[in-house]
Amino acid sequence: MEGYFDANKRIRTGLVTLALFIASPCFGEEHTFTLASPDKNIDVEIEVNQGVSYQIALDGKSILLPSNIDLQLESLPSLSDGIRLTDKKSHQVNEVLEPEVRVKSQKILDSYNQLSLSFSNNYTVTFRAFNNGIAYRFETDINQDIVVIDELAEFNFPAPSTTYFPKEEGFYSHNERSYLKEKVSDIKATDLASTPTLIDTEAGKLLITETALENYAGLWLIGSEKGLKGTFAHYPTQKAVGETPWQDRNEPITHRAKYIAKSSGKRTYPWRVLAIAKQDKDLLTNQLTYQLAIPSKLADTSWIKPGKVAWDWFNANNLHGVDFEAGLNTATYKHYIDFAAEYGLEYVILDEGWYPLGDLMGTVAGFDVPELIRYGKEKGVGIILWASWLTLRDQFDEAMDRFQQLGAVGIKPDFFQRDDQEMVQFYWKIAKEAAERELLVDFHGSYKPAGLRRTYPNVISREGVKGLEWNKWSYDSTPEHNTTLPFIRQVAGPMDYTPGVMSNAIGPAAFENINYSGKDSNHQDFTIRFMRPMSQTTRVHQMAMFTVFESPLQMMADTPSQYRKNSECAAFIAKVPTVWDETIPLEGSIGDFVMVARKHQSTWHVGAMTDENARTLPLDLSFLEEGKWKMVIFEDGPNAKHWAEDYRSKTLEVTNETKLYISLAPGGGYTARLSKM
Template sequence: MKFMQLKKACLHGLVISATAVSALAPAWANTLTLNSPDNKIEVKLEHAQTLKYSVNVAGKSVILPSMIDLKLAGYKNLSEQVRITDSQRDTVNQWLTPEVKVKSAKIHDHYNQLTVTFSNGYKVQFRAFDNGVAYRFITDLDNKVTVLNEIAQFNFAKQADVYLPEEEGFYSHNERSYIYQKVADVAATTLASTPALVESNQIKVLVTETDLHDYAGMWLKGTGSNGLVATFPAYPLEKQALKPWVDRNEPITKRADYLARTQGKRNYPWRVLAIAQNDGELITNQLTYQLAAENKVQDISWIKPGKVAWDWFNANNLYGVDFKAGVNTQTYKYYIDFAAEYGIEYVILDEGWYPLGDLMGTVPEMDVPAIIAHANEKGVGIILWTSWLTLRDQFDQAMDRFAELGAVGIKPDFFQRDDQQMVNFYWKIADEAAKRKLLVDYHGSYKPAGLRRTYPNVISREGVKGLEWNKWSEDSTPEHNTILPFIRMVAGPMDYTPGAMSNAQGPAAYKGVDADHKDFTVRFERPMSQTTRVHQMAMLTVFESPLQMMADTPTNYRREHECAAFMAKVPTVWDQTKVLHGKIGDYISLARQHGDTWFVGTLNDEHARELALDLSFLDKGQKYQIEIFQDGINAARWAEDYKKIVKTVTANDKLVMKLAPSGGYTARISKL
C-alpha cells in the first residue's frame, strides 16, 4: 500500500501532513520507513516476532536492527503476537522560542513523524530530524500500570568506538570521565550513565533521553558485541542513611522488581539519537529541548539568567580584609559588594548557612535576613544551598522559608539517584519553586532530561565532573574539558563552575616530555586549575549554563581585575552559536552572539597548536573592536601568563591564534 502525503508550506507556523491507514486493510507491510526532512537519515521499522528499528545516515548503515519493547504487568508486550492496527505520518515545521536562550534565540523544529499503533494498546512514535532520531512509547490503558522493564538496544554497524561515562552503580552524582574504547569491549557488567557518544561508520551518535517524568532514568550496559543496551534503576523499596553525612546520603538497600508504577494513559520518555557527520554539529544539536514537554510556567518574566559569585570552591577564602573570613555575615556581605561592583547578578550561600539537618534553624555566625537585605540594597540576588534529603523531610516549611527570606533561588544538592521516586521529587521541587518564583540549580544530579523546558526556572544543573574536582584529584584535565561540550553539554546546561585564577600546567601537559615536572597541586582549601588562565576565562563562553558560576575568591578576582572584569561581562545566554573549530578531546572554538556583541571562546587540550579565527561571521562593511585574551608566550611554563590585545577588525580578517598546552583564547567583539 502506498502512502500519500499532503504537504503545506508555512514559514514560521506549524506545518502538518497526516496519512492514516485503516485497520481493516487486507494486507499490512511489516516494514515501515521514515526519512528526515533532508532525506539523509532513514529509519526502518520492522515488526515480526519482535519490533526492531535500524538507522542509515547518508547512505551508511549506522544502527543495525535493534529491538525495542515495553513490558507492563498484565499486558502483552510487542514480542507476544500483537499486530499493527494503524499507522499515521506527520510532518512538523515550526520555529520554537526557548524560554531561556541557552544556544540560540530561535530553534528550527522540523521533523517527520511515524506513529504506529498495536493491538495491545501500545503506540510507538518515531521522529526523524535532519540531526537525529528519537522514539518513545505511548500507552492508552485505562488503569495504572506497572512497568516491569523496557528494552532499548543500540546495535552499531561495523566496528564502533564510544566515549563512555562508566559508573560503579546507580547511586551516583554522575560526575564521570569519558573512557574511550571499542563498543565491543564494553562488558555486559559495565554500567554507564548517559549521554554517551558512539562513532560508527564515520557517523557520530549521541545516546541520551528527554522528557523524563514519572519514570526511571536510562543508563547503558555492554552487550558483549558491537552494541549497547539500556538498563534502568528499579523502584526503591528500602534505604539506609549513610554516615557520616546522614543529611544527604541515602543509598538504596532493596529495590522492587519493577521500574515504575504510573498512569496507563501517558507518553514515555524519548530515546534520543543525536546524529552528526562532524564533531561540531553536536554542539548546536537541541533535540533534548525540542522533544521535551512544553513550558508549564505561565509567567516567566522573573526568570533571569546571570552569573554567580560562588563561595564553596574557594573555601570562603578572603585576604586583605579586617575580619575573619568564613561562613559568616561579614564574608557574605563582602561577596555581595564584589558582585555589585562587577555587575554579577547572584551570590550563593552554599553549605553552612543553616545547621545541617535543619533548614528551619539558624547558624549563629550567619544573619541571613541581614545578608539578603544587604544584597537587595546592592541589587544582587541570593541563592540558598540545601541538601536534598533535608529539603524532602522539611519540604513545605523549607520552601516557604526560602521565599519568606527573599531568596531568588535554591541549589538542592547530593541527590545521587534517578529512579522514579527521585525523578518525581525533581519535578515536585521545580513546580513548587516556580510557584514561589525561585530558580533551581540541581547539584549532585543526573543529566538534563527535558525538565528545563517544562519548568524554565530549572535554570542549570550539575551532573558533570567540573572544576571542583581539582580540589581532590587530577581528573579535571584539559582533555576532559574539550570532551564535555560534545557529550554532556548536548544534553543541556552544565554547571561546571569555571573561572579559577590560580592556574598551573597539570601532568597531562608534561606527559612524555618531563614526567617529573608539573606545577599543578591538589589543594582543597586553595584550589587551582590544570589549565592556563585564558582557558579558564574562555570556559564562560564555551560552557553553557544560564546560571554561570565564577568560582574563585573575590579577592583573587580583584587582584586579577583585568581578567575578572572581562569574565563578568560575558553573557550566560545567547542569540546564536557558531562552531568555528571542533574536534572532540582536542579543541573547541565557538563564536556566540548576544545582542550586537560577539564573544569567542576556545579551549585546547595538552598539545600546543594554532587555530585560525575567521571573522567572516561578522556583518559585512562594519568595523569592530576586538578585545582578545590569549595565552602568553610563557604560558606553557607559567600557566597564568596571558596577553591582552585590542584592535580594529572587519569580517574580512582572519587571525592566527596560538594556543599553549592546556590553553586557549577568548575575545569580545563589539561594533564601532
C-alpha cells in the first residue's frame, strides 16, 4: 500500500474506514441514508426504495431534487427490479495529492466522506461528498462478461433554474460548442448537450461532468420532465467509410448497437461528478475530475515537460520579411524553430502537411522532417507531430514506432469526433503506447477531459473547446464566450484554446457597447479571414489568456513575423508559465468577467478578461508575501475600444497592502507579472 501512495505522489494525512455489514434480512425495503461534506455545507440524502435516488442541499437549500440512478445490464436485474440492500460501508479520507503535471496547483487537498451501498444483484453504488461537490459511481461484481444496455442518470432541479447548455447536433462532434443560457424547463428531450454543463439555481451553481471514463461511453445530456437526463452514444456497428469527404479523418457512424458497452462484469464505472459552488469564482479551483480519476500508471514521469509551442496552422504559415517562400517546407519550420529558441519556447508543432495525407509513413517533397527534428534538438526545441486519428489507427504500430525513431517529443492526434466505447478505448491505447515511447499527447477534435490526464500524465492537454481558430470562419469566439470557458469547460480539465493572436479588432458584439457620435450600428472592425485571422478582443485580452486559460502545453498561435513585430508583447507572453503551484480566484462572473492570480515558483501572475462590456475591477494584492514586488503590467490602452491593438505597459513597485483598480475596454484584458525585489 505504501508503494501505491509513493508511485502516485499521494501524501496520506488521514484515513478512517468504518465498515458495517448487515445481512439483507435486517434491511427493510425502504432506507434513507445521509452523507455530508467534511465542512457540513453540502448534504446528500440517498433513498433506497425499489431503486436508488439522491438529492443535494447546499447550506440547507435544495440544489438538486430527488434524482434516480440505475444501471441496466442485459438479462440481469437492475436496482429497480426488487433487489435487496445487503451492505453499507462508510469511509472518510483526508489526503494531499501531488499531481505530476501541476495544472492549477502543486498540491490538492483530497478530503471527502464516502458511503457505499451494496445490493443483492452484485451492484455497489458509491457516493462521495466533498466541500465543493459530490460524485457517485457504480461497481459490479459479476462473474461473466456483461452488456450495458442503458444507464439512468437523472438531474432534477428546483425551479427556477437556468443552464449554460452546450447544444449539439449529434453524437458525432468535436464538442466545440457555445454555451446557450436557457431555462432548464425549456430544454426538450430532443435537445442534446455534451458535458460539462452548468446549471444555475437559487442555492448555487452545479456543474455536471464525469471522470475515470474508461471502457465505456461518454456522458451527454438531454432535457427531461424535471430537468436533465444522461444519455450515451451506443456502440458503433456500421461506419460511412468511403462515403464522405476528408477520407483520412472522417468516419461517421451510420448504425449503432442497442447497447452502450460490453466488458467484464467485475469493474467500476465512470464517476458522475457534480461540482458545486456558492460563488462563480469558486469553480475556477475545482479539481474533482483529477481527484476522482484513476491514479497514474507511470512509474517515471520525469520526461514529461510542460511548455509553450510555436504553432503553424492557425496563422497559415504567413511569414513575411523572410528571404524564402513560406509554406510547408523545411526553411519555414527552421524559422519557427529559430523563433522558439530565441523566445525560450520549448516546442514547435508540425501540423497538417508534414506527411502525405493518408500515409504517416510517407514523405513530402521539400519537407525534411528528420532534419527539422535534428535541428530542433540542436536548438533545444522539441518537435510535436500532428496526425489524423484515422490514419494513426490504420497504421498504428508502425506510425508510433516512426514517431519515436524520428525523435519527436509528442503527437497531436486530431479529428476523433466521438466518445463511444470504441473510441474511448482508442484514446487509452494512444496514451499508453505513447507513454511507452516517452511521447506527449495533445488530443484535438476530442471530447472533454475525463480523467485520462491523471492516469497517463503524458496526456498533457486536449481541445474539446471552441477556441481561437473559430475566428477563421465564424463570429463565435466572442469575449463573452471567452469569459464563460473558465467556469465550465475548464472545470473538466486543461483546454487547448490556442491563444495569442496579435491581429486584434472590435467584434460586432463589443462594438454595440461602444458609444460615440456618428456610430454606424452596422460597422465593425473584426473580419472573418481564414488565411490572416484576427481576434474579436483587445490585444491584452489575448495576452491575459495565457494566465487565465489552463493548458500545460500552451500554444502561441500567431506567426514568428507577427510576434517579432510585437516583440514587447511576445516577450511577456513567452515568460508566462504553463503550470502553476497555486491558483487564487480573485473575481468572476460567468460570461461577464474573470480575474485570477497564479503562482509559479517565486513569481506571481495576474490575468483578467471581460466580455463585450467595459468595466473596472478591484485588484487586491494581499495574496503576495511580505516585501516589495516589481509589477510589470500590460493593460488596455486609452483607445483600445476603437483600436483593439492599443495597449499600455508600465512597471510599479507594490506590496501586499497595495490595492489597485483596473480598467478593461470592451472585450478587454489585463495581465501582470510580479517578481520579488
